[in-house]
Amino acid sequence: MAKKGKRYQEIAKKVDKMKLYTPEEALDLVFDTKSAKFTETVELAFRLGVDPRHADQQVRGTVVLPHGTGKNVRILVITSGDKIDEALKAGAEYAGDDEYISKIQGGWLDFDLVIATPDMMPKLGKLGKLLGTKGLMPNPKSGTVTTDVAKTVDEFKKGKLAFKVDKLGSIHVPIGKVDFDKEKITENFKTVVDQIIKLKPDTSKGQYLRTVAISLTMGPGIKIDPLLVNSYVSK
Structure with a gap:
């Protein structure tokens, strides 16, 4: 294991x-733990x-952060016809069909999110292993398969996030940048936690939020007492 630097220590x-x-x-406390030269x-x-x-215990969904993530999400839209122009006008960095599917097959992954129209999903099947392992x-x-590409691109650009529980039962979500003020981070925090609580599967028994950390x-x-999170979010 790599040794942490003096500043981190x-x-x-x-x-x-x-x-x-x-x-x-x-x-x-999280604002006092800055150690990097970047934001x-x-x-x-x-x-x-x-x-x-178990399929009935998957936790997967989307959430719109009221103050965004502070990051420009590079969006690729796989679609065809007039929807290509719609996607680009809405702010997508890339939009197209077979050309981009071929580029991805060749190893190109210069994007953070893929949105597709339903008619293109059969073609994307061949990229399942490549995109699936990266959560793309x-x-x-x-919310990334849609016929309304303009609206969907706009929502993700403004702070909509997609998340999914991993094989260890964990979820990791960005909620802003350290140069946000505390009020914005707090509102984003409450929004994310509230959505994850709402998505609790009926088949989940016992304590749902096992650990929470920021x-x-x-x-x-920084470990947060999970038993206090519910009441805090509902304030």
């Missing part, structure tokens, strides 16, 4: 690894009380 001393912080404490992303991590091996395969449940890109994780 000094920052890490501010965080008690054994403590479960209140949401208010964690949201204050770090504020990230939320959850471990859920679900078994992702369009899916109706994540951190910066290069900073230490």
Whole structure:
């Protein structure tokens, strides 16, 4: 394991690894853990009380952050005809059909999100392994398969996020940049947590939010008491 730098070690001393912080404490403390020269992303991590091996315990959805993520999402739209121009006018970096499918097959992945119209999904099937392993395969449940490409591109540009529980039962979501003020990060935090709670599967038994942590890109994780999150979000 790589040794952490002195700057990181000094920052890490501010965080008690054994403590479960209140949401208010964690949201204050995360701003004191800046250690990088670039503008770090504020990230939320959850471990859920679900078994992702079962289809009825998958947690997958979208959420629109009221203040966005602070990142320009590079969008590729796989579509045809007039919808290509619609996608580009709405702000997509790339839009097209067979040309881009061939580029991806050749190893091109210079984008953060793929949106597709339903008629193009059969063609995208051949890219399942390549896009699926990177979490880029369009899916109706994540809102990335649509006939209204202009509206969908606009929503993701303004801060809509798609998320999915991984095989370990975890979800990682960016909720802004460290140069956001605390109020904006707090509102984004509440929005994400509220949506994940709403998506609790009926078959999930016991404690649903097992662990919740907030951190910066290069900073230490700050553990939040999951039993306090519900009441905080509902304030």
